[in-house]
Amino acid sequence: MKRVLSDRYFLGRKCIFCDKNQIYRLKDNRIKCKQCNKYYSIQKLRTDMMVLYYFYLEISARKTANELELNYKTIQDRFMQFRKKIAAYCNQEAKKLNGEIEIDESYFGGKRKGTRGRGAKNKAIVFGILERKGKIYTNIVENVSAETLMNEIQNKTLKGSVFYTDGWKSYASLHQFGKHNIIEHDKELVDVNHNHINGIEGFWSFAKERFHKYHGIDKQNYPFYVKEMEFRFNHRNENVYKLLVNICIRRAV
Numbered sequence: 001m002k003r004v005l006s007d008r009y010f011l012g013r014k015c016i017f018c019d020k021n022q023i024y025r026l027k028d029n030r031i032k033c034k035q036c037n038k039y040y041s042i043q044k045l046r047t048d049m050m051v052l053y054y055f056y057l058e059i060s061a062r063k064t065a066n067e068l069e070l071n072y073k074t075i076q077d078r079f080m081q082f083r084k085k086i087a088a089y090c091n092q093e094a095k096k097l098n099g100e101i102e103i104d105e106s107y108f109g110g111k112r113k114g115t116r117g118r119g120a121k122n123k124a125i126v127f128g129i130l131e132r133k134g135k136i137y138t139n140i141v142e143n144v145s146a147e148t149l150m151n152e153i154q155n156k157t158l159k160g161s162v163f164y165t166d167g168w169k170s171y172a173s174l175h176q177f178g179k180h181n182i183i184e185h186d187k188e189l190v191d192v193n194h195n196h197i198n199g200i201e202g203f204w205s206f207a208k209e210r211f212h213k214y215h216g217i218d219k220q221n222y223p224f225y226v227k228e229m230e231f232r233f234n235h236r237n238e239n240v241y242k243l244l245v246n247i248c249i250r251r252a253v
């Protein structure tokens, strides 16, 4: 397991929440912080760190429960709590995207392969906006109408950006927000004008590869799984476990 916290937190010398060292032990052996008034059990902290580490490694809840000899339902609940905290973090760090921007939608879940708008029952439509050399923003949308998609684009991008999309009709008025380049999927295009959406297609593969590993995700939980993928993709070159500890355990971000 990667070591991301100093031993001082596990020896009860430093507060996991506020980093101050004015802490003392309660009768039941829990730690209480004089600064922030929060208390916690070091044993529970160790377990939480371990459960989060398995989550970080993308090990299933079932396997994690087996390995750690913990209750499956408890692990499932913990993993969902992590996803909810991650989603909140994603929303908090989201800024308007700008520069060269790739836009696309994709269908997640369900078994049937359907074309746009059709066969989409039991599937979630994920709308994605990716800033080249920057981050991706995703959202689950109800439909792929011009009204829905243009609204998202207006809210999440800066005017004057350079947009790349395929020829879907809902993007027809995108030129009002900036330069609009339409790519054609069928043609084999030499990448002379950077006219492609390979970046966002890379994200779809990244997310779907992971999504397929889960069986029977409750549809109401889709947004949290998708946000988890967004988070993992956006931070793939960082120390993700450390970031997860800050988000899910220390609540320091």
Ligand SMILES: [Zn+2]
Pocket: 015, 016, 017, 018, 019, 020, 033, 034, 035, 036, 037, 038
């Ligand atoms: Zn504290």
